[in-house]
Amino acid sequence: MLKLENVTKTFGKIVALKDINFNIGDSEFVFITGASGAGKTTLLRLMLRELLPDSGKIELDKEDITKLPSKQIPRLRQKIGVVFQDFKVLGERTIKENVEVALAVIGLPKNDWEARVEHVLKLVGLTDRADLFPAQLSGGELQRVSLARALVVNPKIILADEPTGNLDWETADKLMDLFEKINSEGKSIIMATHNKLIIDKMNKRVIELKEGGVFSDSESKVKTKSEKGKK
Amino acid sequence: MNIHIKTAWDHVRRAPFQAMAAIFVLTITFFVITIITILGYSSSQVLKYFETRPQVITFLKDDITPEKISALQNKLEADNRVSEVSYISKEQALEIYKKATAGNPLLSELVSPSIFPASLEFSLVDLSYANDLIEEIKGEEIVDQVGFTASLGGEETLSDVVNRLRTFSNYIKIGGGAFALLLTSTSFLVLIVIIGMRMTSRRGEIEVLDLIGATPGFIRSPIIYEAIIYAITGVFIGWLIALLLVLYATPSLISYFGEIPVVPKDTLKLFGLFGLILGAEFLIGLFLAVSGSILAVLRVKRK
Numbered sequence: 001m002l003k004l005e006n007v008t009k010t011f012g013k014i015v016a017l018k019d020i021n022f023n024i025g026d027s028e029f030v031f032i033t034g035a036s037g038a039g040k041t042t043l044l045r046l047m048l049r050e051l052l053p054d055s056g057k058i059e060l061d062k063e064d065i066t067k068l069p070s071k072q073i074p075r076l077r078q079k080i081g082v083v084f085q086d087f088k089v090l091g092e093r094t095i096k097e098n099v100e101v102a103l104a105v106i107g108l109p110k111n112d113w114e115a116r117v118e119h120v121l122k123l124v125g126l127t128d129r130a131d132l133f134p135a136q137l138s139g140g141e142l143q144r145v146s147l148a149r150a151l152v153v154n155p156k157i158i159l160a161d162e163p164t165g166n167l168d169w170e171t172a173d174k175l176m177d178l179f180e181k182i183n184s185e186g187k188s189i190i191m192a193t194h195n196k197l198i199i200d201k202m203n204k205r206v207i208e209l210k211e212g213g214v215f216s217d218s219e220s221k222v223k224t225k226s227e228k229g230k231k
Numbered sequence: 232m233n234i235h236i237k238t239a240w241d242h243v244r245r246a247p248f249q250a251m252a253a254i255f256v257l258t259i260t261f262f263v264i265t266i267i268t269i270l271g272y273s274s275s276q277v278l279k280y281f282e283t284r285p286q287v288i289t290f291l292k293d294d295i296t297p298e299k300i301s302a303l304q305n306k307l308e309a310d311n312r313v314s315e316v317s318y319i320s321k322e323q324a325l326e327i328y329k330k331a332t333a334g335n336p337l338l339s340e341l342v343s344p345s346i347f348p349a350s351l352e353f354s355l356v357d358l359s360y361a362n363d364l365i366e367e368i369k370g371e372e373i374v375d376q377v378g379f380t381a382s383l384g385g386e387e388t389l390s391d392v393v394n395r396l397r398t399f400s401n402y403i404k405i406g407g408g409a410f411a412l413l414l415t416s417t418s419f420l421v422l423i424v425i426i427g428m429r430m431t432s433r434r435g436e437i438e439v440l441d442l443i444g445a446t447p448g449f450i451r452s453p454i455i456y457e458a459i460i461y462a463i464t465g466v467f468i469g470w471l472i473a474l475l476l477v478l479y480a481t482p483s484l485i486s487y488f489g490e491i492p493v494v495p496k497d498t499l500k501l502f503g504l505f506g507l508i509l510g511a512e513f514l515i516g517l518f519l520a521v522s523g524s525i526l527a528v529l530r531v532k533r534k
Contacts, residue, residue, distance in 0.1 A: 048442065077444030088439045092241065104234045105445045149443070 001026050001188060002047070002157065007056035009042055016042040018212045020056070024190060026156075029183045031199050032192045034209035040192035043209070044159050047190070048080060049073050060157070078106045081150025081187075085162035087142040089134045095145050096121070096130040102149045120148040124178060140171035144178070151182065158182070160191040164198060176202060235449075239456035242429060249425050250461065256421045257465020257519075258472070260414040261512050265473035267407035268508050273493040274400035280491050281396060286355055287365060288378040290348040295373045300349070303373060307353055312360040316353040321345065348375060418465070419519050426458055426527035434531075451528050458524040462516035470509050477505075 007020040017039045024030050032040045045051045046058060049065050058065050065076055089098050099117050108116075121127045124144040134142055143163055150158055160179070164172035176198055183189050193199065199206055206218040243250045291300060300318065307316045319327070324347035332338040355361055365377050430437070440450050477494065481501070484493050495501040 050442070074444045074446045074449075077442065080444075082442055088435075088442070090436050090439060092245065092436075101234070101440070102443055105440065105443055105449060153443075 001028075001061060002190070003057070003059040005057040005059075007046065007053045007058060009039075009046060009051065009053045015212045017046070017053070017209075020214055022207055022214065022217060024188060027183065027186050027188055029180070029189045029202070029204040030191070031202070031204055031206045032190060032209065033194055033199060033206055034215070035194065038209040039212045040194075040209055041161055044161050044190070044192055047159060048082065049076055074105075078153060079155055079157070081153065081155035081158040083143070083146045083150050083158065083160040083163045085165040087134075087139075087146045087166075089142055089145050089149070091134050094131050094133055095126060095137070095148075098134070098145055099148050099152050102153050106153050108153075116152050120152045123151065123182075124148045138171075139166050140168075140175065143167060143171075143175055147175070147178065147182075151187075155187065157188040157190065160189065160193075162193055163191065164193060164195055169197065172198060173201075235452035236456050238453035239460055242433075242453065242457050243460055246429070246432075249428065253421060253425045253461040254465045254468070256418050257462060257516065258469040260411075260418045261466045261469030261516070262472050263414055263469075264411045264512060264515075265470050265505075265508055266476075267403070267411050269473070269477060269494070269504075270403050270407060271400075272504065274396070274403050276492045277488075278396045278400050286358070286379060287353055287361070287368075289351040289353075289368055289371075289374050290376045290378065291350060291373050292375045293348065295349075299373050300351070303371060304351055307351065310364075312356050312364060313353050314356055316351060319350045319352055321347050321349050324348070324350065415515070415519070419523050422458055422461065422519060422523035423527045423530070425461075426454055426524045427531055429457065430454060430527060430531040451525070454528060455521055455524045458520035459517060462520035463513065466509070466512045466516040470505070470512055474505050477501075 002024040004020050004022055007017055008015070009017040020039075020043065032043055034040055042051065046053055047060070047065075049068060053066055056066070060076070060079070068076060089095075090101065093101065096117055099120060100113055103113050103116060117130075118127070121130055124147055126141060126144055126148065129137060129141060134145070137145065143166075147163070158179075163179075164175060167175065172195070179189055179191070180202065206216070207214060208216040289303075304316055304318055307313050321344040325342065325344045328342065328347065329339045355364065361379065365379065368374055368377050437450055478501075481494050485496060495504055
């Protein structure tokens with residue numbers, strides 16, 4: 001479903017990502033891990049077409065998104081659900097409105113909103129918080145709002161950038177259960193995190209980045225040749 | 232309610248002072264535009280009134296047959312330099328004289344209809360045709376003399392009065408237009424500044440919307456609707472104040488100016504005129520709102 005081929009991205013003289021290659025299949029749950037500055041967020045931003053690579057191809061459903069014209073970027077993003085470390089909920093809108101805005105973005109008729117919103121709020125356990133404003137919610141709840149907003153458009157793939165970064169262990173653990181449940185329903189999840197506890201607990205595929213390259217990919221269970229050489 | 236209109240309305244409610252600043256400026260602008268338009272209309276009407284008053288009086292010889300009079304009247308009516316031709320018989324001329332000398336009955340007692348000549352009175356489409364036309368009519372067989380209405384308000388000729396009015400009317404149109412343009416430009420700049428401030432304060436929200444796949448049109452819509460709310464409110468309040476002012480002043484204006492139509496005496500016509508002004512102002516307001524907000528969005532995006 002998602003395929004990266006020789007993806008390289010630099011910022012001036014800094015090489016953020018270098019010759020990244022991997023495939024992610026349907027319904028797969030993949031952790032992108034690595035130390036701060038390893039390139040995790042850059043990788044996710046490339047997948048969202050927030051950035052363009054210097055070279056290489058990124059294919060989503062066999063469509064090279066690096067060649068998408070600017071006008072088509074919203075269409076690409078509407079297929080992807082995004083969860084951010086800092087939640088990025090809209091502070092002046094209620095929880096329900098925060099979720100509804102994603103439906104408005106994809107242009108779904110208003111008559112169909114109610115059922116979808118109810119479903120996702122129930123899924124993330126926020127039905128009773130629907131009419132509250134973000135300022136009235138805890139960090140864990142806000143992250144669930146962010147997840148509900150990502151899910152409500154029924155995306156094929158969810159990108160999560162350090163979703164547990166601002167949460168305590170217990171809350172993070174509950175959130176990960178939710179991600180697992182969503183994954184079991186057939187959605188692919190690509191999650192950038194450096195939380196070892198979570199990665200160990202979840203026992204999913206892990207792509208480890210180091211100095212802009214793929215250091216290891218648990219799918220292949222081997223370290224890349226270049227990294228072996230360095231060792 | 233449409234989600235964009237709801238968002239725009241929420242923004243107006245949540246920053247009432249910015250909204251009030253924008254609406255006040257637009258209100259003043261459109262109040263002044265309405266008043267200037269009415270002044271322009273009034274001056275044109277006054278000008279038209281004087282221009283189209285019976286100006287040329289063709290005194291006819293005695294003992295002329297009605298057929299000949301009718302032929303000349305038809306000829307004048309067919310002339311596109313001439314308007315509002317009317318025949319004044321000897322008896323009607325006496326009545327006019329009696330009215331004019333009502334303060335001194337002795338003067339009217341001494342006269343009979345026979346001493347008044349019948350006449351054809353008409354006005355000119357433009358005063359510049361006067362000399363040529365008068366010369367032409369003097370050559371008509373049935374015409375005795377040709378008179379020209381003069382001496383209004385101490386002016387030497389009607390032409391002077393009309394020229395003065397025309398100058399005054401032009402001053403109103405040019406000066407008023409320049410002032411209206413200045414105010415409109417100020418409103419436009421204020422709208423750009425306020426919308427720019429709104430965009431800056433919504434930067435986080437715009438970033439989120441962009442990341443979840445909102446199109447530029449989706450992101451821009453609430454901003455444009457917000458500017459439209461300001462514009463429509465400002466236009467309507469400014470127009471309404473001007474309307475109330477004119478309605479309040481109309482009885483005094485009508486009694487002061489008498490038959491000179493500075494404002495339409497017919498209520499329906501007055502509201503029709505104001506309706507037209509409101510329609511035009513809505514269009515100007517919409518143009519200001521849409522172009523101002525698009526410009527503000529582009530400026531913030533460039534930063």
